[in-house]
Amino acid sequence: MRYLTVALAKGRLAARAMEMFEQIGISCEEMKDKDSRKLIFANEELGIRFFLAKATDVPTYVEYGAADIGIAGRDTILEEGRKLYEVMDLGIGRCRMCVCGPESAGERLKHHELIRVATKYPNIARDYFHNRKYQTAEIIRLNGSIELAPIVGLSEVIVDIVETGSTLRENGLTVLEEICPLSARMVVNQVSMKTEHERITKIIRALERTGEK
Ligand SMILES: Nc1ncnc2c1ncn2[C@@H]1O[C@H](COP(=O)(O)OP(=O)(O)OP(=O)(O)O)[C@@H](O)[C@H]1O
Numbered sequence: 400m401r402y403l404t405v406a407l408a409k410g411r412l413a414a415r416a417m418e419m420f421e422q423i424g425i426s427c428e429e430m431k432d433k434d435s436r437k438l439i440f441a442n443e444e445l446g447i448r449f450f451l452a453k454a455t456d457v458p459t460y461v462e463y464g465a466a467d468i469g470i471a472g473r474d475t476i477l478e479e480g481r482k483l484y485e486v487m488d489l490g491i492g493r494c495r496m497c498v499c500g501p502e503s504a505g506e507r508l509k510h511h512e513l514i515r516v517a518t519k520y521p522n523i524a525r526d527y528f529h530n531r532k533y534q535t536a537e538i539i540r541l542n543g544s545i546e547l548a549p550i551v552g553l554s555e556v557i558v559d560i561v562e563t564g565s566t567l568r569e570n571g572l573t574v575l576e577e578i579c580p581l582s583a584r585m586v587v588n589q590v591s592m593k594t595e596h597e598r599i600t601k602i603i604r605a606l607e608r609t610g611e612k
């Protein structure tokens with residue numbers, strides 16, 4: 400039997416996603432060994448294999464069919480804009496994509512003044528501001544600690560993930576506008592959805608049932 404391949408986003412979603420697979424009887428035990436440098440883990444009995452990849456690469460593996468299934472945040476899926484099917488909300492990693500900044504930047508947004516936007520998500524930010532008439536935004540791409548940008552004067556606002564809001568609070572920033580809610584999603588390769596329909600829907604149904612409990 401051909402292996403069904405699952406790509407999991409490394410980082411904060413991985414442990415929760417592995418837990419969900421374990422609840423439906425797919426062991427991920429081997430993958431939890433933090434000291435191991437092994438990249439891919441196969442369960443011969445179930446004909447399924449998992450690998451951990453950088454979150455932003457998960458949609459790429461799935462679009463090209465190197466993975467049949469991927470688990471990643473909706474932020475990453477929207478930003479990458481790959482051709483794939485989004486089939487399930489796993490309900491984990493809930494947070495929001497927001498425009499944030501100091502209170503004073505709210506006025507600039509309201510008055511449609513030119514603003515600079517620092518973000519790890521240039522496509523999401525560009526789309527959001529493109530759809531607002533009368534506002535011109537210059538998007539500046541950063542790779543982390545985005546909240547620094549308005550503090551040191553790199554930009555007036557940021558587009559970033561807000562979960563508890565404590566990073567914003569501790570840095571004198573606030574949510575100015577909400578773009579969309581986020582959570583981890585299961586995505587599926589478009590060809591696999593046909594050729595492996597039975598095996599994939601079985602996994603989706605089982606995961607849905609554990610979510611209902
Ligand atoms: N507080 C949060 N901060 C960031 N991401 C969160 C948060 N809560 C949930 N998430 C979700 O977890 C996913 C993975 O986040 P994580 O911080 O592990 O990776 P990353 O920041 O994309 O990776 P890297 O740090 O390598 O750039 C995000 O894409 C998002 O969907």
Ligand SMILES: O=P(O)(O)OC[C@H]1O[C@H](OP(=O)(O)OP(=O)(O)O)[C@H](O)[C@@H]1O
Binds near residue numbers: 543545546560562
């Ligand atoms: O609302 P909160 O609960 O404070 O969470 C939001 C923060 O967490 C994320 O950063 P992360 O820890 O991934 O670090 P990074 O900024 O270096 O990406 C995100 O980019 C925010 O900075």
